Each structure stands twice: as structure tokens, then as C-alpha cells.
Amino acid sequence: MKPIPVQFHLGPLVVHTYGIGLAITFWFAYRYFERRLEQRGYPWAWVTGMFVWVIVAAIIGARVMHVLANLPFYTADPAQIVQVWHGGLSSFGGLIAGIPTGFIIARKRCPDLSLTALADLVAPVLIAAWGVGRLLGPQLMVAGGGHPTHQWFGMYYADQAGKRLPVPIFQAMISFGIFFTVIMIERRMANRPAGFVASSTVGMWGLGRFFEEHLWLAYPGHLGAVLVQLAGLGLFAVGIGWSVWLFTHRERHPLPSPETVLAGGPNIVTDDQAEEHLGMLSSASPRPLPNIVTDDQAGESGQQSSMQDE
Secondary structure, eight states: OOOOOOEEEETTEEEEHHHHHHHHHHHHHHHHHHHHHHHTTOOOTTHHHHHHHHHHHHHHHHHHHHHHHTHHHHHHOGGGGGOGGGOOOOHHHHHHHHHHHHHHHHHHHOTTSOHHHHHHHHHHHHHHHHHHHHHHTGGGSTTOOOSBOOSTTOBOOTTOOSOBOOHHHHHHHHHHHHHHHHHHHHHHOTTOBTTHHHHHHHHHHHHHHHHHIIIIIOOTTOHHHHHHHHHHHHHHHHHHHHHHHHHHHTOBOOOOOHHHHHTTOSOOOOHHHHHHHHHHHHHSOOOOOOOOOOHHHHHHHHHHHHHHHO
């Protein structure tokens, strides 16, 4: 069986499938984030400019981190440093550079969007894009497989001998599992603390990255693999600690005021919140209605008073 093609020709132009996959992934993340903003009533026209800078920062950060983690290889062949189409982008480097860039620009261009709300909005976007990117990025690049295997699900990858564990597919499955989990948290936990969607995503993704690297990718003595595992455990600890802090502070999602709803503000009441409020209203003691006297009642009362006077 032949490995997945990593490039093809359009006349004299060499097109790398890895680059096409990354472009599709960024477009997906852009459209999905824009949609989430629009659904919640926030302005979204500023997203295009922000995403350009996020893409540039993420690619540079991912490449720099990868080169540093594999410095002996690139020191021996410096020309390989700029050959991104051969693969070699560190997810942690991309996040370290891309996320702060996006948050800084978002705060400047959309001041009504708090950092906590932004984190909850962007967390499902990032984890979904990560899953798509695994399928359209490493799965289509040179040396994209994991450890050698003889299992039936092993696949062939360019520049790797024999069948390999299809780690990008495993990573995509884990990422989509995390995505559906945080979406259920978002839809079902109406009384969750603000920021819990982001904190739970960070914790689950960090733990997933640790096991992915430890089980399927790491080789003994490889510094980059050790750093990835440590970073994964660190993110898992951060996610757990962040979640505990949010619940102990009980900072709940505020329900919108009538003025905000009428004005079409960004706060949206979910179905669960509506049901909860209806339940509170039905269980509350009814207020006594004001006594309203109709014209007929007033006439009868006047006749009775005149008869009493007589």
C-alpha cells in the first residue's frame, strides 16, 4: 500500500497537501468563531483582521517551538528551518503565540467582550479546529505517523518505513470527544461558573496531549517528547485548578436584564435557564391582584348606597 500523497503538481507549481489542510483548518476556525459571536449578539466584523494576525503568530510560534525542541537536527541542517511544508509545527508553540495575540486584538476591537466570555466562546472553536487540523495536517504530511505497528489499522506515511499508528486520526477522535463534551457542558449546565467551558477544555486537552505523546509518539531520550508530556500534565493541572477556583467563587453567568433583552444585547437565555426561571415563578407565592371595579359593579354599589340612605 502506498502512503498518502503529500504533494501534487499543477503545471510547474508544487502544491503540498499539508498546506492545503492547514488553510482549510484556519478557515473552519474563523467561520465557526464568527458564527458563535453572531449567535450571541456580539459584533463580528472585526474577526477577519484578528484572524490574519493569529494565523501568522501561531505558525511562527509553532515553528520556533518545534525547532527549539529539535535543535540538534536543525543545527546540522539550518535550511530545514524554513521548510514548514515538511511538517514540524508544535501545537504548544502555536497556542503560546496565537492565543495571546487573539485576546489582545479582541479586547481592543470588541471591548464589550470580556476575557472570560471570550475564553468560553473560543475554547470549543480551538478544540474543534484541532481535531480538523489533525486530519488535514499531520495525516497528510511527511512522517505523520506514530510508532511502528502490525495492527490492521496501521497506515503508511511518507518517509516512514512500514505501517505506523495513525496518530493524527486518534488525536482527531479525542479532540472531537472533548468538543462534544464541552458543548454539552455549555448547553446543559446553565448555572455553570463563567469560564468553566474554557477551564474544562484546557484540562481535558492537556490530559489528552500527555497520553497521545506518551503512548503513541514519544521515543526514549527525545527532549521534545518530554516537554510535550510535561506541558500536557501542566495544562491538565491548570484546568483542574481553574475549575475548582471557579466553582468555589460561584461566579455564575448573569441572566440578562429586561433592558438588555429589549436592546438585543449579547446575553442570551438558554432553554435550561428559561425552564429554571419558569419553575421559580411557578413555585413562588402568587401576588394578590389589585381590586378592579367595573362599571356594572360601581352602578350596583351606588344603588345600594342610595337605598341605605333612604
